[in-house]
Amino acid sequence: MAKRGFKVELYERREDIRKAAIVKGRSINLALSVRGREALRHVGLEDEVVKNGIPMHARMIHNTDGSCNPILYGTKSQFIMSVDRRKLNEVLLEAAEHKYAVKCYFEHKLLQKQMMKETLFDYQQQYIPHGYMELTINPTSENLFAMPANYLHIWPRNEYMMIALPNLDKSFTCTLFMPFEIFNSINTAEEAIQFFKDKFPDSIPLIGAENLKKTYTSSKALPMISIKSSPYHYKDKVVIMGDAAHAIVPFYGQGMNAGFEDCIVLNEFLDLHKNDLEKALAGYSEHRVPDCQAICDLAMYNYIEMRKSVNSRLFLMRKSLDNMLYKIFPSSWVPLYTMVSFTRTRYHECIAKRKWQDEVGSSSTSSIFCLYKVPYLLH
Amino acid sequence: MAKRGFKVELYERREDIRKAAIVKGRSINLALSVRGREALRHVGLEDEVVKNGIPMHARMIHNTDGSCNPILYGTKSQFIMSVDRRKLNEVLLEAAEHKYAVKCYFEHKLLQKQMMKETLFDYQQQYIPHGYMELTINPTSENLFAMPANYLHIWPRNEYMMIALPNLDKSFTCTLFMPFEIFNSINTAEEAIQFFKDKFPDSIPLIGAENLKKTYTSSKALPMISIKSSPYHYKDKVVIMGDAAHAIVPFYGQGMNAGFEDCIVLNEFLDLHKNDLEKALAGYSEHRVPDCQAICDLAMYNYIEMRKSVNSRLFLMRKSLDNMLYKIFPSSWVPLYTMVSFTRTRYHECIAKRKWQDEVGSSSTSSIFCLYKVPYLLH
Known part of the structure; x- marks a missing residue:
């Protein structure tokens, strides 16, 4: 919008991530793929983000017996990238403020819910019965990655799974996805270790038994929500994009990519209608709703693929x-x-x-x- | 709750209907059937409500050629009742205040949306692409009902319909249900009359051409929403019931009945758990969610039956x-x-x-x- 000559002010509910000590409650890394990259290219930031990312060419499947086998994502030259959420936000905010003169206000809440009153707004939010918990695999004593770096590691166990994505500091962030029921049935440090011994035995030396016990007993499994809505706009006044319009479960690695692609699509409608906001927002909404509802469904589906079908x-x-x-x-x-x-x-x-x-x-x-x-x- | 010995305060967003000049934006009469009657019986109000109601034993189908044919709702002795929304509210509020010592506060808003933050709350709201508009058939000059009184009159026209329910003052309240698209394509008084001549010819002398023109051009078609949610409770603190939990479209005449039946079911769970609120609310919610989701679906389905299948x-x-x-x-x-x-x-x-x-x-x-x-x- 700033690039098109609009005067832009940004209101963000959270604090400025650049000043935050820790970023709580959200995964540390994100999987960047083609849609997100193209949007970054539009604002001249693709290279900077990509140079801070780690390519993942394949899933690395970890079997219960400790053996591993890779499954390519596409052709040998195709890959998705593990990027750091904080670093990505920093790059975007720096560019917004300094390259595009966007004025940023943090810890300011906008009333998204207001939309629900102003228009015939269809809305659906659904929690899945699974939660997630993050664990860390630190670098080795020689400061190397403890597993092959260029993979998205998966421990698929049918009803649940663990995954691990590489970070620039040579650690991995593991995420355990399971029904809340199972989380709630594992309460003590001993039960946690026993569970990992049975289900993810090769991960214990990587995470470290003490680290595992401590993290498990001090963390709470977090919920995941899926949101569909329609329409995305209200006259020429409001348009909701990204998670505000279509929060999705994380299993296709498309949450950020879909949100960034929203920007490309809106940009095209602004071109088409020569910055006529009323027409552009209506066109954007009509075009984009079926696609974002589709990625909500695809993301749900891919959880089954990741935790079960790959077996x-x-x-x-x-x-x-x-x-x-x-x-x-x-x-x-x-x-x-x-x-x-x-x-x-x-x-x-x-x-x-x-x-x-x-x-x-x-x-x-x-x-x-x-x-x-x-x-x-x-x- | 008051009958069980709880101290009850009632907060109502709207003004006191007993003092309201006109009750805007909601239909004038409601169809009371067995579920609602049983709940009223529990609080000793069935007789008073029923004596102010008008039995409807059958649908009266109005064909385009002006001919009519009735379709019984059940056996000859079974009927639903047209009751006046305002009168019903008055009876309930009088009993709450004077019989059960409930303290009532009007024009006070409670934050239902708060639930969405406190628990894993699944929520879905959907507007249907049809709107509704109310019209009136006045009593005849001899102060008689202008049509047979003990029927729910229906003009089923496949993609849309009009219905009429009798009132105690011998008028009928008609409701025209149509896609917003059709409402929006009929703009002038002349277009409205032409539309009624084509589709509901026998209704024009009943409503009166001038009355029809005036009402149509001065009214706006109103939206209808369907809401599903789950769960209905939060610990022992909150339980949502009736429209707050499951707003439904009006086509089965079950909105009020379902809400009243909620009270019977909650009452049973309070009995079962001896007023232990945490257990009773959890039990109520688990038991009632599938039933209220079912009536949401049934109400959607019955629109098709009323406007189309009966033909x-x-x-x-x-x-x-x-x-x-x-x-x-x-x-x-x-x-x-x-x-x-x-x-x-x-x-x-x-x-x-x-x-x-x-x-x-x-x-x-x-x-x-x-x-x-x-x-x-x-x-």
Whole structure:
């Protein structure tokens, strides 16, 4: 907006993250992929963010017996990036203040809820029955990464999972995702260790038994919410974007990317309507609602994929078949994960295309397609 | 609560309806059925409310050619009642203040939204794309009802409809339900009259052409919202009931009835847990959420039935078959409308039982069941 010549004031409910001692209650790192990168490019910040990120080319699956196997995200040259939430915010705020003369006010609350009264505002918030807790894997005594760095590590255990993303300081941030019921059934340090011994044995020496006990007993599992709303605008006065309009669960690594892509889309509608705010906001909202509702659903779905499907031989067969077809038909058979993370295919089209692939596959002779569909996306 | 010995203070956002000049923005009459009556019986008010109500034994369908045909709601002895919103509130408030020593404070707002922050509160609000507008049919010059009184009159026109309920003063309150799009396409008094000539010709002499023009052009179509939430309680501190927990669209005439039944159910849980609020509220919430979500869905569904299905021969055949089976198996084949309006069968069981009827019917030889199911309840 500032780049377009608007005078911009920014009101932020939280304190200035650049001055914060610790950033509480939110994950330390974020997965940056194509949509987020393109938005950063629009404001000339892609390079600076990327140079502070760590590429992750594949999932590294940790089995219960301690063995590991990687699953590529896309082609060998494609990757998502682990970026530091604080560093990213610093880069954005510095640019906003100094490059674009945005005036920033922190610890100021705006009344988003007001929207609900001003217009026929459809709104849905849903907590999932799972919570999350963060743990840390420190660098080794030689100050090296304790696991291979360029992976998103996953310990998929069907009903729950742990993941780990690399940080620039060579630590990993682990996040344990589980039903609150299970969190609540594990109360003492001893129970926590026993649980990890049974389920994530290879992680204990990495996290450290004492560290694990201490973190587990002093932390509380945090909730995750999914929010859908519509429309996103009110006349020429208000537009809600990012988490304010569509908070999603973190399992597709698309929360930030979707929010940043919102900016690209709004920018296009401002171009189209020559800065006529009423038309641009209405156009943006109508265009963007189905896509953001689609990424909400995709993010829900991907939790099942991450914690469960990756353990299934059928899933892996389908994946390799998808990859093969992608090589043969690079423009028409793009795997779902690739569409979401490595292209700017509209999210709702990602779902539609995947359904089409499932249908074509099912009507062909390959039984893999018959068995491995994504009906859960149809909710 | 007062009857149980609690000290009760009542905070009401609106003004005291007993002192209000006009009651704006809400329909004038409500349809009272079994659930509401039973709750009123618990506080000794059933008789007083019923004596001020007008029984409606059947729907009276008004066809475009001006002909009419009734469709019974249940057996000949079963009926719903048109009651006056204001009168009902007066009876309740008088009893609360004078019979049960409840202290009432009007124009005081409580922060329901606070719940959303205090607990993992799932919430969904949805506006339907239809609005409503009220019109009046005055008594005749001989001070008689202008149409047969003991009916809920319906002008079903597939995509929209008008209904009329009788009032004690021998007027009828008509409500026109239509997509906002259609409301917005009819702007002048002349367009309104033309529309009524085409669609509701027999209503024009009843409403009066001038009255119709004046009301249509001076009124605004009002929105309808459907709200689902869960849970309904927060510890032993808060419980939300009625519209605060589950606002529903008006098409099943169950909004008030469901809210009143909430009171019976809470009362039962207070009995069960001997006034232990924490247990009673948790029990109430767990028990009641699926039922109130079911009545939200049923109310949405019944709009389709009222404006569209009643025009279908198939619907009428299914209805008479249901009634026949009901006579043969009075305890196991209760028609859906009867379960909802004339029994206290839990709402979610009403849906389950109807689905079972559909299934049994479909697997039998009767093609009516194969053709007339209620798949729209499965959304």
